[in-house]
Amino acid sequence: MFILVNLKTYPCDPVAVAEAVRDVDESTDVARVAVAPQATHLERVAETGAETWAQHVDPIDYGSNTGHTLAETVADAGAVGTLINHSERRLKLADVDGAVEAADRAGLETVVCANNPAQIGAAAALEPDAVAVEPPELIGTGTPVSQADPEIVEGAVAAAANVDSDVSVLCGAGISTGDDVVAAGELGSEGVLLASGVAKADDPTAALSDLVDPL
Template identity: 50%
Template sequence: MVFILLNCKTYDEATGTNAVSIAKACRDVSESSGLEIAVAPQFPDLFRVASAVKVPVFAQHVDGSGAGSYTGSIYVKGIKEAGAVGSLINHSEKRLTLAEIEKSLSVLQENKMRSVICTNNVATTAAAAALFPDYVAIEPPELIGSGIAVSTANPKIISDSVDAVKKINKKTVVLCGAGISKGEDLKAALELGAGGVLLASGIIKSKDPKAALEGLVSLI
């Protein structure tokens, strides 16, 4: 099944009660399209969203630290208790070292939660795939928030990432992100071998997020 993950980042349009509205749009379009559409709200909104809307909820980050004296860390059991089913790891706006990526992935796997490791090129995608996450999301940082879809600007990075992942393991699904907002963008990504997309501003900051999501899935 095609997987779409909508990252709320810290946009005002997806903060507090707005996050619930965004999640409801994801749920409605998921139900009408038959596609899985998940949402990644800010940490303070995890419980709010998960409690109000029946939609897969992901955290935007999780630390590999356990219980104890880790002030300011994002504890995996905290996000799980809040209703999250998984988390992003190593987003371009929250870069981690390889050791940190491994620890974050490990705590998710131990808690049977889904993992999305974000990468920025084919080499890092291959390295991430070797850790066996559920998803790797290839996002060239220069295209994030640009309005220029990676599936148009750099289709080869998607197809090459898919090939690299398949050589390492066949279970990890490749997502693509950066500039994805229209039906043509998603269609092109899927034709290049991706199993879905990670997106944010193109939907979150649109005048009508639900209509934007409907447009996104209209060609599938």
């Protein structure tokens, strides 16, 4: 299972979480664990040795793009992948396409987020490495999508497979325990997006270990 810890703009210490991510990733063979800090923290987080992802890249190239996030800059900072179209950073359809292209050009792995199976099919058609289904209404609730809405995960897996069987499916929203991760896997998900459960934990290493333990 791929476990991606999204730090959003939480008031956490990104380096401390990154070190926990790195340590748990190195301690297990059953999960690949990565962290997505804010753009400003990418370099420091990558220096920890943790697998580092961006939270967003813009559909742009080098040039006159004040205030935007360039895929090449993110990659040079040490990121190996990027989220695109997270529900907190939704993009126009043409810009999701452009952002996937920009990330590919910079050698970044891509996970395009979407709300439901129809949009997951659409996201898969843009040929990212993976898609992630996150029902917005469950984000931050503590109620895992795998329990509250298992059909949406299965539907997302089917929708992506119908369009492009090479695209992996992740899921997110409300996942906080290892059992949630196991349940997500049983529904066909190859990974999960996590946020507050780890980012806000007093002991991120313990929180991550608990998540990985039942795998």
